[in-house]
Amino acid sequence: MFCYQCQETAGCKGCTVSGVCGKKPEVAHMQDLLIYVTKGLSAACVKMREAGKAVSEEVNHMVTVNLFTTITNANFDLDQLRSRVTKTLEMKEALLQELGSEEGLPQAALWNGTEDQYEAKAVTVGVLATEDEDIRSLRELITYGLKGLAAYTKHANALLKDDEEVDAFIQKALAATLDDSLTVDDLVALTLETGKFGVQGMADLDAANTGAYGNPEVTKVNIGVRKNPGILVSGHDLKDLEMLLEQTKGTGVDVYTHSEMLPAHYYPFFKKYDHFAGNYGNAWWKQKEEFESFHGPILMTTNCIVPPKDSYKDRLWTTGAAGFPGCGHIDGAYGEEKDFSPIIEQAKKCAAPEEIEQGEIVGGFAHEQVFALADQVVDAVKSGAIRKFVVMAGCDGRQKSREYYTEFAKKLPKDVVILTAGCAKYKYNKLPLGDINGIPRVLDAGQCNDSYSLALIALKLQEIFGLEDINDLPLAFNIAWYEQKAVIVLLALLYLGVKNIHLGPTLPAFLSPNVAKVLVDNFGIAGIDTVDNDLKLFFGEE
Ligand code: FSO
Ligand code: SF4
Numbered sequence: 001m002f003c004y005q006c007q008e009t010a011g012c013k014g015c016t017v018s019g020v021c022g023k024k025p026e027v028a029h030m031q032d033l034l035i036y037v038t039k040g041l042s043a044a045c046v047k048m049r050e051a052g053k054a055v056s057e058e059v060n061h062m063v064t065v066n067l068f069t070t071i072t073n074a075n076f077d078l079d080q081l082r083s084r085v086t087k088t089l090e091m092k093e094a095l096l097q098e099l100g101s102e103e104g105l106p107q108a109a110l111w112n113g114t115e116d117q118y119e120a121k122a123v124t125v126g127v128l129a130t131e132d133e134d135i136r137s138l139r140e141l142i143t144y145g146l147k148g149l150a151a152y153t154k155h156a157n158a159l160l161k162d163d164e165e166v167d168a169f170i171q172k173a174l175a176a177t178l179d180d181s182l183t184v185d186d187l188v189a190l191t192l193e194t195g196k197f198g199v200q201g202m203a204d205l206d207a208a209n210t211g212a213y214g215n216p217e218v219t220k221v222n223i224g225v226r227k228n229p230g231i232l233v234s235g236h237d238l239k240d241l242e243m244l245l246e247q248t249k250g251t252g253v254d255v256y257t258h259s260e261m262l263p264a265h266y267y268p269f270f271k272k273y274d275h276f277a278g279n280y281g282n283a284w285w286k287q288k289e290e291f292e293s294f295h296g297p298i299l300m301t302t303n304c305i306v307p308p309k310d311s312y313k314d315r316l317w318t319t320g321a322a323g324f325p326g327c328g329h330i331d332g333a334y335g336e337e338k339d340f341s342p343i344i345e346q347a348k349k350c351a352a353p354e355e356i357e358q359g360e361i362v363g364g365f366a367h368e369q370v371f372a373l374a375d376q377v378v379d380a381v382k383s384g385a386i387r388k389f390v391v392m393a394g395c396d397g398r399q400k401s402r403e404y405y406t407e408f409a410k411k412l413p414k415d416v417v418i419l420t421a422g423c424a425k426y427k428y429n430k431l432p433l434g435d436i437n438g439i440p441r442v443l444d445a446g447q448c449n450d451s452y453s454l455a456l457i458a459l460k461l462q463e464i465f466g467l468e469d470i471n472d473l474p475l476a477f478n479i480a481w482y483e484q485k486a487v488i489v490l491l492a493l494l495y496l497g498v499k500n501i502h503l504g505p506t507l508p509a510f511l512s513p514n515v516a517k518v519l520v521d522n523f524g525i526a527g528i529d530t531v532d533n534d535l536k537l538f539f540g541e542e
Pocket of ligand 2: 019072
């Protein structure tokens with residue numbers, strides 16, 4: 001196997017024996033094959049569109065869910081992956097029939113095989129199949145960005161919002177990664193175009209979420225526990241949460257959020273559920289301890305899954321693109337009511353969660369809420385009470401080097417405000433960082449996809465202050481990344497013209513020296529240094 005798509009890749013180079021995430025070689029191979037056949041299907045879709053034929057929603061959804069399934073920590077289930085390969089091949093064959101010609105199609109669109117041939121094929125189509133390291137680097141950068149975009153698209157689709165332009169772009173770009181005639185320059189241009197559609201995809205999801213659940217508002221979320229048994233919901237899919245909250249009404253079972261589901265509490269819609277109890281625990285990587293002490297069932301609606309301990313494996317459930325062998329999986333098509341009753345029945349027999357902390361965290365600073373506070377914010381900037389903002393969005397992870405972000409937050413000058421989104425916030429959202437004239441020093445916009453809100457806030461401030469360039473704002477970017485959703489957020493920010501983004505705790509292994517140089521020279525992308533050096537760099541002090 002060879003995989004280097006996430007920040008925790010072995011030796012900062014690539015996982016070759018087994019994934020640091022727990023992904024076994026057979027699973028890694030099947031994911032490689034799934035990506036390959038999805039690229040083949042996409043190439044057929046491109047031909048369909050060129051021929052003026054419609055591509056069905058079913059096909060669009062197959063492409064996005066396939067991509068999502070291969071995101072870090074989302075799906076470890078070999079059987080599910082294999083059956084997705086089979087369905088993708090069937091779908092692609094149907095398109096070839098409809099096209100009536102194979103002319104101009106790449107090998108990936110022409111290949112077909114039976115299950116017993118999958119493994120042998122898979123080992124020939126992985127990342128290393130592209131020999132030129134710069135072309136490989138750009139193809140992977142684009143593919144990972146598309147995986148992130150597909151994840152966000154899937155959540156919008158779950159709320160019955162489809163954007164044919166985004167789907168068509170995903171397919172076009174996937175097909176382009178198979179095209180040997182494209183140069184480094186072509187692929188750099190496609191990388192930026194991916195960022196453009198990243199903005200569009202995040203805007204779509206924002207519209208879907210706020211359309212269904214209202215605009216997030218300032219909210220205090222309890223982090224303690226109640227006395228009833230509970231179900232813990234993790235991942236990013238708000239529609240799954242809604243269905244579960246409806247089905248648990250009046251059952252005596254409480255529902256808690258975990259990790260990236262925390263921001264659900266900020267939406268007005270979810271406040272009507274009395275049994276929506278609070279948030280339990282921290283970012284994804286602490287789940288072994290926290291799922292143990294939660295005592296009740298856990299529903300993973302997306303990544304990030306840590307391979308479970310036997311002690312709670314029977315309480316771990318997956319749905320959507322997530323999967324783990326031996327854990328229960330709840331199926332359900334878009335628009336269909338999923339049946340969570342097995343989880344609810346299990347919860348009733350479980351003990352109440354064990355308290356691991358007490359108190360509250362505050363969040364809900366998405367675009368509309370911040371716009372409502374704009375006068376207060378602008379006054380604080382004009383009076384000098386707020387000197388600067390620092391965007392610290394992105395992901396958390398288990399590496400010790402990430403303590404940098406806690407220390408950085410603690411040592412920040414007192415007149416600096418953190419803007420955040422994604423699970424990165426757990427490195428500092430429980431610290432007593434206080435407020436500036438009533439504005440909390442950590443403004444949490446929501447999930448990683450809500451980085452879109454941070455971009456809107458920056459654009460609004462640019463407009464209010466009458467600045468020509470977004471980079472003239474008193475705003476620094478110190479982003480933590482882990483998996484591929486952070487890649488699309490990064491590409492979206494680059495597309496919006498943001499420069500000098502610092503990315504840590506390490507730069508992606510999939511950036512070849514030349515591709516990294518393009519990003520450094522054109523966008524000022526940089527890594528992180530020590531906390532003290534970076535504080536000096538960003539704020540001119542230690
Ligand atoms: Fe975190 Fe995992 Fe949201 Fe990611 S839980 S790491 S970038 O899936 O998507 O922030
Ligand atoms: Fe390694 Fe990350 Fe790939 Fe898992 S997703 S195999 S940890 S590079």
